[in-house]
Amino acid sequence: MGSDLHASTILAVSVRVRMAPSPTGYLHIGNVRTALFNWLFARHHGGEFRLRIENTDTSREVAEATGQIQDSLRWLGLDWDGPVTFQLDRIDLCRQRAGALLEAGLAYEDDGAIRFRMPEEGTTAWEDLILGPVEVRNATIEDVVIVRSDGRPTYNFASPVEDAEDGITHVIRGPDHVSNTPKQIQILRALGAPVPVYAHSPNVNGDDGRKLSKRHGAITVDEFRTAGYTPDALVNYLALLGWSYDDRTTLMTRAELVERFTLERVGTSPAVFDYRKLDWMNGVHLRGLDPEVYASTLVAFLRERGRSWDEELVRRSAPLVQEKIVRLGEYESFAGFLFEEPELREPELLDAAVLTPAVAALEEVRPWNAAGIEKALREVAAGLALKPREAFQPIRVALTGSRVSPGLFESLELLGRERALTRLRAVAAG
RNA sequence: GGCGCAUUCGUCUAGUGGCCUAGGACACCGCCCUCUCACGGCGGCGGCACGGGUUCGAAUCCCGUAUGCGCCUCCA
8 A cells, every 4th residue: 555655745745636627528617717726726835736637448539638638728827747647547556445445345246346335324524625514424325336347446436546546635626526525535534545635616607507518608728718818817717716815806917816825715606607707807918918928929829820911010010909809819800901801891881072082181191100190181080070080980991891990090000001092092982 | 306515786706793874896877088999087776585583783693495506327
């Protein structure tokens, strides 16, 4: 047995937690929240955060999902310690432990499977770091199958065996595991292994109060990534789902989250994932980026999406959109007119009475910059006795195809004299 | 059905018996700023699930009811 080894590692590391996802598909945002709590807890205490894949076979799907999970965690910045471990590699260990329980009379065979003998009387209780004291009468718990008749260990057996093997000190997981906990505690005790401290976080639900699923919107890390959310914003938002620092702090950096996170301040009631608040928070994080960093982030984002737009122009346009868009994914529809001819969806908003004199005035602008353009266009508006907003809207629509756009004068400058004038002339004539 | 957990503005939450005629944030509404949008500023709407206790005093403690969620798989 490795109990001596466990004792020494536990002494060396005061806190060791793990995330133990099953490799079925992409990383779900609810699991990420749980992973985040584990990660914050570990980093806050200077402990370790381990990644353990609860695979039960080695199919290609599993290999893909395993890679996806790691990519997503890396993108989020949730780094783990030590190697990734796999449940499948612990099968022999589990069988050996099951054999020991069998010999000790603490488990018995049942139609080829092995069942753990739960105590028939008394209660199993634990002090949950989030829920507080929880107590379950043993009589209500059935003898759980720990090894199937085909020889594979079940989750409720493999999980505690692995926790013991890995020297896990705190098990922080979702609320769906509350009723598994007394079973796992009894198994651990029967094994003579240390029982970790448990903490069951509340659920994250959709706006109908039910489990977060596809129909609520984005649910996998990958979807948030391609929509243009930043890891820092997502982490900030997720941290606040079930946890709070005080009565007023909502915007926090990663370092602040690590410094401030404690399980004591994790609540007990389920939270609803609010995409609108995430959007707001993402906008705040985006606006807070250094302009250079923002531009590079935008370039990388577009490249990842397969856009081959001129990088120089993207960079020059970045400051114009940084204050305006809330997700990087909005850039394409918001600033796409800089790279491609826009589609004129609302031709009724065009007005030749404005466009014709505007083109004439712009032809005289030298040098071609936002200040000169603004001066010229304001004079056109004044000459037509129009309010600036009335005069500029047809020009905006002609230029960008939309009534919502980055600043008009800056947009004209960026597009360049020839392209801008050509486009405006074509629309004015048409 | 059994067991467990939960229940403060639409949403995330603060609140651990008097500081609460319940605070903050998002959303929403109005006004201001303004070339659109966004940002920003100011203001507004809006909540302790219900019923009993305990207490001088309850959002906070106890009991019950209702509702929701989870588990009750040789799934994880």
